[in-house]
Structure formats: C-alpha cells, structure tokens
Amino acid sequence: MVTMAGEEAKRARFQLGHASGGTAETLIAQCLAQIGPVDPTANFGFVYATDALVPTLSRVLADLQRETGIALWTGTTGLGICATGQEYYDEPALAIMLASFPDDALRILPLQRESLDAFLHKQDNWLKTAGPGHFGVLHADPTQATAATLIELIRTQVPGAFCVGGVTSSRTTHLQIAGDTVVSGLSGVFFSSAVSVITSHTQGCTPIGTPHVMTSCEQNVLKELDDRPALEVFREEVGTVIAHDLSRAGGYIFASFPVPGSDTGDYMVRNLLGIDPAQQRLAIGEMLTPGSLIQFCRRDGNTARSDLHRMLADLKTRMGSAPRGALYYSCLGRGRHQFGDQSQELRLIQEALGDLPVVGFFANGEIFHNRLYAYTGVLTVFC
Numbered sequence: 001m002v003t004m005a006g007e008e009a010k011r012a013r014f015q016l017g018h019a020s021g022g023t024a025e026t027l028i029a030q031c032l033a034q035i036g037p038v039d040p041t042a043n044f045g046f047v048y049a050t051d052a053l054v055p056t057l058s059r060v061l062a063d064l065q066r067e068t069g070i071a072l073w074t075g076t077t078g079l080g081i082c083a084t085g086q087e088y089y090d091e092p093a094l095a096i097m098l099a100s101f102p103d104d105a106l107r108i109l110p111l112q113r114e115s116l117d118a119f120l121h122k123q124d125n126w127l128k129t130a131g132p133g134h135f136g137v138l139h140a141d142p143t144q145a146t147a148a149t150l151i152e153l154i155r156t157q158v159p160g161a162f163c164v165g166g167v168t169s170s171r172t173t174h175l176q177i178a179g180d181t182v183v184s185g186l187s188g189v190f191f192s193s194a195v196s197v198i199t200s201h202t203q204g205c206t207p208i209g210t211p212h213v214m215t216s217c218e219q220n221v222l223k224e225l226d227d228r229p230a231l232e233v234f235r236e237e238v239g240t241v242i243a244h245d246l247s248r249a250g251g252y253i254f255a256s257f258p259v260p261g262s263d264t265g266d267y268m269v270r271n272l273l274g275i276d277p278a279q280q281r282l283a284i285g286e287m288l289t290p291g292s293l294i295q296f297c298r299r300d301g302n303t304a305r306s307d308l309h310r311m312l313a314d315l316k317t318r319m320g321s322a323p324r325g326a327l328y329y330s331c332l333g334r335g336r337h338q339f340g341d342q343s344q345e346l347r348l349i350q351e352a353l354g355d356l357p358v359v360g361f362f363a364n365g366e367i368f369h370n371r372l373y374a375y376t377g378v379l380t381v382f383c
Contacts (some may be wrong), residue, residue: 014325131193
C-alpha cells in the first residue's frame with residue numbers, strides 16, 4: 001500500500017538549481033535561490049560538481065543537507081557537468097536536483113570496492129519485497145580496476161537490475177557522493193519498481209568495415225583477425241590516408257564490440273592504445289577473448305548528432321505527458337569536442353524535451369544496462 005506522501009512523491013516535478021563561478025558557498029546559494037522553497041515531499045538529491053570543487057565537496061554536501069533538510073544524496077565530480085540546456089567546463093560549477101520518491105522506494109548503494117556481500121545482506125529483505133526490478137544509478141572510480149567486476153556482480157546478484165551511470169572524471173581526487181563523500185570504488189542508489197523510469201543511450205562513433213573474428217589475441221593485444229595479421233586488416237578498413245600514416249588514427253579510430261543478443265546493433269567502443277607495425281598487432285583498451293567479434297569504428301560528429309535526435313525522439317514517444325526530471329551522462333569526448341561550444345549537446349536535449357529538469361556530468365565512461373560504454377550519452381527520465 002502506497003501512502004498519501006508516496007502518491008504525492010510520485011507526481012511532484014523535480015527542482016533544479018545550477019550555477020558557475022565564485023566560491024562553493026556562492027554556488028550553493030545561487031542554486032537554492034533558483035529552486036526557491038523546497039518541495040515538502042522532496043526526499044532525495046542529485047548533485048554534480050566540477051572538479052574545482054573537490055577540496056570542498058564534503059562541506060558542499062553538508063551545507064546542502066542542512067539547507068534543504070534532505071539527508072540522502074548521490075552524485076560525483078566531472079571535468080564538466082551539465083544541467084538543462086547548459087554545460088559547464090573549466091570553472092567551479094554546481095548542479096543539484098531535488099527529487100521526491102515514494103516511501104521506501106530507494107536504497108543508497110554505499111561505497112563498494114571488492115564485493116556486494118555487505119549491501120546484499122543488509123538489504124536482502126528490501127531487494128526481495130520491493131518489486132520485480134531494481135533501477136540503479138551508479139558512479140565508478142576510473143582508477144579502480146574492480147568497477148566492471150562490481151557492475152557484473154550487480155547484474156547477477158541484484159534482482160532485475162538495470163543500471164545506468166558514469167565513471168567519475170577529475171584532475172585530482174575522484175570523489176563520489178553516496179549518502180556521504182566517498183572515494184575509490186563504486187557507489188550510487190537503487191530504486192524499486194515503484195519508481196517509473198525510461199532510459200536510452202546514444203552512440204558517438206560509426207562502425208566501419210565489417211565485424212571480424214579475433215582468431216589470435218592475448219590479454220589486450222590483438223594479433224590476428226580472421227586468421228590474418230590484425231594490422232593488415234586494420235589498414236584495409238580505415239582508408240588510405242590513415243593506412244599510410246597510422247598516427248592519424250589516434251582519437252579518431254576505435255575498436256567496437258557488438259553486444260551479444262542486441263536487436264538494435266548495439267556495440268561498446270574501446271580505445272586503441274597502441275600499434276605495432278613490426279609484428280602487425282594492435283593494443284586495445286579491453287581484455288580480449290579469442291573467437292569473439294570486433295569491428296572498427298570512427299568518431300563522427302554528424303552521426304552523433306543524428307543518433308542523439310533518434311534517441312530523443314524515441315524517449316519522447318515513451319515518457320508520457322508529465323516527465324518529472326532527468327539524468328544525463330555524456331562522454332568527455334562528446335559535449336564541446338563533438339557538438340561544439342555554447343552547450344550544443346544539452347541544448348539539443350532541451351529543444352526536444354523542453355525545460356525538463358536535467359542534471360549530469362561528462363564522464364570517463366558511461367554505464368548503460370549494466371555495461372561500460374565509451375563515447376555515448378545516457379539519458380534517464382523519471383516519469
């Protein structure tokens with residue numbers, strides 16, 4: 001049975017505040033002034049800060065808790081952050097969104113480093129009784145090699161888990177917020193099926209050539225594709241200009257891995273880390289498995305823009321007439337680098353969805369459907 005407070009929480013539009021420049025105290029005051037009176041049903045907060053605020057993030061959180069009366073928050077830092085129609089880079093900036101959810105509809109995922117055992121034990125009853133699925137918003141530390149393993153554990157051990165999120169980006173400490181300020185692991189929040197969400201992701205790279213079988217590889221070194229030297233195949237597919245000057249491939253050509261069972265041709269992009277012309281090998285930013293498929297792809301601003309429009313059109317058909325708020329996690333290689341200045345990526349979202357409250361950040365990697373992606377944008381709308 002849902003209480004009246006729960007019913008009101010399911011309807012209330014989220015409250016948004018964002019600001020840049022000045023001290024942490026100034027940014028908090030500006031954000032709260034935009035919000036105005038805090039909705040009495042608000043019981044959760046999302047907060048994203050540029051890495052200039054890393055030294056004061058714990059105080060920022062304490063001040064937000066005190067000023068709003070909301071104890072539970074999640075978020076992280078980014079080299080860039082975003083809000084409705086606005087991107088912030090290279091300056092102190094803060095974006096907060098106050099949300100209201102039904103009673104007992106969420107659980108903070110405290111910092112996890114090696115396993116989920118303590119969380120699963122503590123929340124065992126909630127996970128079993130809170131409904132058939134659990135939607136997770138996760139933040140991961142890029143310096144921790146266990147992030148992918150922990151996401152896989154969530155997929156297998158949390159009933160009906162569907163997780164989105166982003167990998168923290170910072171020039172200093174990679175701080176996260178999960179009820180408190182934490183570092184060096186994976187954290188976030190889980191919502192029960194009482195919270196209605198729709199989510200999708202958009203790609204920033206275009207596949208080239210055809211998929212190939214990795215017939216010989218070791219760890220992250222690709223030796224052969226379809227029983228041929230890997231670099232030989234690579235040269236054939238990337239075009240004559242790059243084939244004759246392999247240094248041009250950096251930041252433009254990538255490897256992609258088809259998602260098994262996807263009916264939309266989905267794929268996960270990984271960086272090329274090195275090229276060995278003498279042995280005709282490639283180093284990829286992923287551990288490789290012999291017999292699996294790989295395909296090369298290139299960064300493409302036009303395709304990224306077109307695919308963003310596609311994702312937004314799809315979400316609009318699914319989100320109904322009264323969306324409440326949204327989260328957006330985009331790759332550091334997107335934003336101003338792929339869409340141009342003047343916050344063009346976020347403005348495209350605003351043009352499609354109107355003045356829907358949106359917060360998020362530019363990430364070192366993106367999480368969608370329990371997988372780590374790169375060069376994508378992940379948009380989640382609370383309905």
